[in-house]
Every structure is written in structure tokens, then in C-alpha cells.
Amino acid sequence: MPARKTILIYRNELLPISETFIKEQILALTKWRAVLIGQRKLTQLALEDLDVRILNPRNWKSRLAWKIDRFFGTVPRFVKRALKMEQPSLIHAHFGPDALDAWPIARTLNIPMLVTLHGYDINTYREWWETGRGGPKMLSYPRRLLELSAQPRVGFIAVSEAIRRRAIEYGIPAEKVVVHYIGVDVNAYAPGRTPITQRPPNVVFVGRLVEKKGCQYLVEAMASVQMAIPAARLIVIGDGPLRPHLERLAQTLGTRVEFRGAQAADYVKRELHGARLLSLPSVTAENGDAEGFGLVLLEAQASGVPVVTSARGGAVEGIRDGVTGYAFPERNVGELGARIITLLNDDNILERMAERGPKFVAEEFNLSYRARLLEELYDAHAARQH
Template sequence: MKNDMTKIAYLVNQYPKVSHSFIRREIHGVEASGISVGRYAIRSCHAELVDDEDQKELALTRTVLESGGFTLLKSLAAAIVTRPHQVLQALKLAVKFGRRSDRGVLRHLIYLAEACVLNDWFQADGIQHIHAHFGTNSTTVAMLCTALGGPTYSFTIHGPEEFDMIQSLSIVEKVQRSSFVATVSSFSRSQLYRWCDQSQWDKIKVVHCGVDRSFFTDATPMPSEPRIVCVGRLCEAKGQLLLVEAIKPIVAAGIAIKLVLVGDGPLRPQIEALIAEGNLQDHVEITGWASGETVREHILASRALVLPSFAEGLPVALMEALALHRPVISTYIAGIPELVIPNDCGWLVPAGSIAELTSAIKTAIELPAEVLAQMGQTGAARVLEQHDVAIEAQKLANLFKDMTAKPAVERGLTETRDLIVPLVQSSQ
């Protein structure tokens, strides 16, 4: 019997990954809509996985670099023999992108070999379309797969890295060569509008990251303990160093407070040193990486979640906290104001302002529980409306079905037009 189910490849640089639970939810949502999804990753980070759900995803994921260097060379050699013209075109593309990139040409030649391996797998697995997450090397490899004669590709842009490196990552040309591009907020869409020719705007779609229905439960009692939580990778962009500085005046004033940092990362030693220097060991706890259920417990045990980021897309941690009826404290950057309404479901402060961050945290730990509960209820309603993963995944599923339903010739003509029109317009 003929199998008419659409088959999509999800391609991510590292998958599964502790900080990529939103991709796992999205994949499950796409599968629930009747699409078969194959999981593919460039490299593995299995050593840091702590969630049982991630372990299940790991067993379903094929990882290119775990196949070994011989497999890369074998697939590349076979491609040269069987489709030399396409390999030559893909080689030219890899060299062009490599010269623009801070990764260099050699790394892009490796991406070409990775694309050859993936195309072999895609053909064997019956993959009809590739969807990559992040506009970095995973999308580069997906684009090279298409250039080699493999399936069409699309990708999701999150930010801020893609917008910080718009030219060195060749984002504009990746958009031109793609079937469509998903972005996680109106802000991120506007950044693509800023750089891409207007002829490309129709293919840029807002598809939010989301949380699954298990988060949308009845409100739990607001804790009386003055505890706040920060969930995220310990890195410069998330602002945890600023957060530790912000609670110093609260502690100095003799106000009880406990800050829990859920996560790990390169900044952990510096944060620990700052905690020791300020004698804040009784007020700040770093848990390291935690499972999804443990993260949930930390959020529910807190009066608010705080994320004082300097650079973001639209953090999933904010969605999770609001869905669990906890208000949030964050910054006026990127897509965050599209979700968080100040004094309605949380507080927004100027990025980098210690004084205003301190004031917001102090308010969150001192407000009556019933006021915080009302803010949490408002936030949960906003997340249910904007970030239900089942609804957002269905948007992607519809795009995948529309793309794969087109005849191959029509898809090829569309991609050629998308490449040629901007070049003609720029020459006029």
C-alpha cells in the first residue's frame, strides 16, 4: 500500500539539547498533525541531557558526526561521481559562504560533506522537505543539501545571533533559497524585512515557540516565601551577573530574598565568584541543568520568574512561567514586549538597569499573593492565546503540507524566481 504521509526532516546543530525543549514540543506537535518527522543533528550533546524526554528523542535522532570521517568522505566521493554538476554548484556556494563567514572556507567544505551524508539518509528515509532550526550552520547544511539535488528546505530564525551576524551568516541568501522562513516574533520578522528584498516578505511567517497543554493547569497557591527564579543558560546575554548585583541592595536592606538560578553554562564560575564576593551564599542558589519537571517545580515554588536579558529572541522560559500562573520580570528587548505587558502579567525594565531591576524584584516579593495570582492568571491567558504549541505546530504542518504538495517542477521554478528577482531589482 502506498504511504501518502508527508515526511519532513528536522535538522538542528545539536539535538536533543537541554535548552531546546521547545523544538521537541514542536516536533511532537507537527507529528500530531499527521506528518512523519525524522530527527537529524550535526553533533551530539548527549552528556548533558538530564530529561527522560530528551533521552527518548536521542534514541530517535541520527547524528552526522557520530558516523565518522570515513562516512563523510565516502558520501562526498559518491556524490562527485554520480552528480558532478550539482556538487560543483554546491562547492561554489560553500566557498562563497565560507569567505563571508568567520568560520572560514574549510569549515564550509566540511558542511558540504555533511550535506552529502544527510542527502544519502534523506533518500533512504523518504524525506520530502528539510526544516532547520536557527539560521546558522544547520541551515547552511540544509541549503547545501538542496543545492546537491536533495529536498527543499525551510528554517526558523530565533535571534539574536542571526541578526548580529546577518552578513557573515549569509542570512539574506539563505532566505532567498528557502521555501519559507519561520520567525518567532513580529520583531524578528521585522529584522528580516529590514534586510531582505520586499519580494521575499511573503515567505516570512511568524510561528511562535510554544508550551504544551500540560502547562495550562489550574493555578497553584502563590508561595509566601520571597523566592524568585531565573531559568536559562548561564551566559552574558541572559544577564545573570546583573541579576546578582540587583539583589545586593535588597539583602543589604535586610529584606528576605532567595534567588534560584536554574541552568548552567560558561559564566557559572564568574557568577559563583560574585556570589562569594558579596557574601550572598544564603541568598543565591545555582542548581545546574534540570529536567523539565524540576524546572516546573522551581517555577511553582517562586513568586516570579526573572530574566534580565541583554539579547534574546522570545524566551520560552517566560512562556512557561506565565502558563504556570507566575508573573515575570524581563527587559524591553526583541520580542519580549509582544508577550509581557508591564503591570499586567509582569514587569519590564530597561536592559542593563540594575536600579530598575532591583525595584521590580522588590515589588514582586512584597506584593500581596492575590495580586500576583491575578497577574499570573492574565499571563496564562496570553500564553494560551499566543503560544499553544499545538496551534503553532499546526501552522508549520500546514506550510510543510503545502510545500510538499507542489510538483517538483513548480517548486524548482519558484526557487529560481526567488533567487533571480532580487538580483534583477538590485541591478535596476
């Protein structure tokens, strides 16, 4: 059996708790050996089962050399030596801004690079970056991303068709962008023991409490849901800058909400096993940022939990509307509430959707299947010499 090729997986910070999908994608690889590299190691996700390299040096001389090299678009010799020892054939960067930092590494090692675009990195309006609202360091981000897309050995992966369309609108050549869904581990996300019709009327939201996740519309919708179904509960799993606003909104409307904060994957699984449905009411934010897909939609359906969503990409590509859940227009609180009431009141529809969800995910989004397709992309892109 031939030796596995090595791919460098790049992310500036390793890894936020919301990016378990990157870790799971790495673990699902079988043909390629992955080395996870980045500037800083966080304490949010356990990475002991991954091969990890932290590039940020510890002593001040090395840090100064690193800053100077990065300014000129190169990398320090000690970084080049360390990574060259891995004998990589390809680098895969997640998120557009990280790709700009990864490209000097790819160029120094003379290897091709793939970039996965996830959402904010391509949906956010160019003028928002270019007027400095993303911070002074990101003023030139749109221009630099398009310059990167002109490099012959750089290709792009979009996490949904919606993201691919947006990337092309942004100016990235169409022939350079392919769609690859991340997928979920259908063995890790499986239906719970309690039949869905025997569960209390719990509605679960999972996501960061930021504008694009649209949690406020769910809080508003649940006010009318709870008037019709007094026992209905809303459980919000996640944290973020909008939490104080959402807590005040719930108090003003009289919506009963349990804010659970950010939680690990096992906690989310337990809550899904006790829920009747999951809602992801994502919207397009003021700056253009929007959901790339919404992986939690797949996790819920794989767990036998119907979904109600307006997530761009996810509402079209990530569910079967009327079969495994319901799609609704962004910010349409009335329709969101009506769909939730239907699923909480109609056991026949609820049971049918709960049964079809796991089959849909297993057929289309099984992580092992998606990993094989990803490795085929790696094989093809690594072969590019110019």
C-alpha cells in the same frame, strides 16, 4: 485519511538540553511525520520517542567522503539514499548556521527548506562574524546566509516580530520571513498546588549563564531587594562560562544566590511551583547577540508565575505588561529591583498576575495551536516548486 507527508527536521547536534522546545514542537505535529536528522547525537536530551537519523558516518572512508562532499556543497550518496527512502517533502532547519549545512541536503533531494531564526544567528553583528571572532569557519556566515535567502525554495521563520525585523535589516527579503511563535504545552506547564501568595519570596532565573541573559543585573538588583526583604532568595538554574564571575559578584555584593546548575524541565517546573516570580533580565550583548523571545517566560506564566523581563521580543510579545508581569529597560537595575519588590510585597498584584498568566498563554501560545499553524506553513512551503 491521506498518508502524512514527511518533513526532515535538521539540527547539527541532537539535541542540547536547552532545546527541549524543538523536541516538543516535533511531538506536537499531527498532520506531518517528522524525522529528526543531524550530524551528532548528544546525551543531554532523551530522543527515544522521536524518529532520529544520525548522518555522521562511523568508518574513516565514509567520513572522508562526507568531508569532501560537504566542501563542494553536496552530500554523499549513502546519505542521499538513506534520506530519499523517507520520501520527504520538506526540510526544516533550526538556526542559521545549521541551515547552511542543511541546504545541500535539501538541494540534493530537490525539496524546499524552511529555516527558523532564533536569536544569535541573526542578531549578532555581521562585522563580528566577518572579523573572525566567531571562528574561522564562520567568517563567511553572513554572506552565505544572504546567498541562501536568495534561493527561491528557501523561506524563513522568525520566533518573534523582533527577530523578523532584524532579519529584514540584515538583508533577508521581507516577503521571505514570517513570524511563528513556538508555544508551550499548557498541560505540562500548569499552576502548582501552593497558592502563590503562600510561597516563600523566591525569585527564579532560568537560562544559560552568558552575557545576553543578563543574570548579573539580577544579582545586582537582588542585593537591594534582599535589603528590603531579607527572606528573599535568588535561585539561578543554568550554567555557562559566566558562572564563576557571577558567583564572585554575588559574594562581593553580599547577594544570597543559590546556583543550581543546568537542570531538566521537570526540575524547572518544580522550582516554578515554589516561586513567586521569574526574572529574565536579558540584554543586547557586545557582539549584538540578543534574546529572540525567551520561551521560559511562557513556561512561567503558564505555571501561574508572574515575570519581570527585559528580553527583546519577549518583553513586548511574550507578556502583557502590567497584567501578567512587568517589562523594564535593559540593564536598568533600579527598575528591575523595584518591580521585584512590588511583586514580593503586594499580594493583590501578585495574585492577579498569577491568575491571568495561564489564560494569556493558553489563548496565544498553546503548543498544539501553534503546531497546527506550523503545519499550515509546511503545507504552503512544500507546495513551492520553484
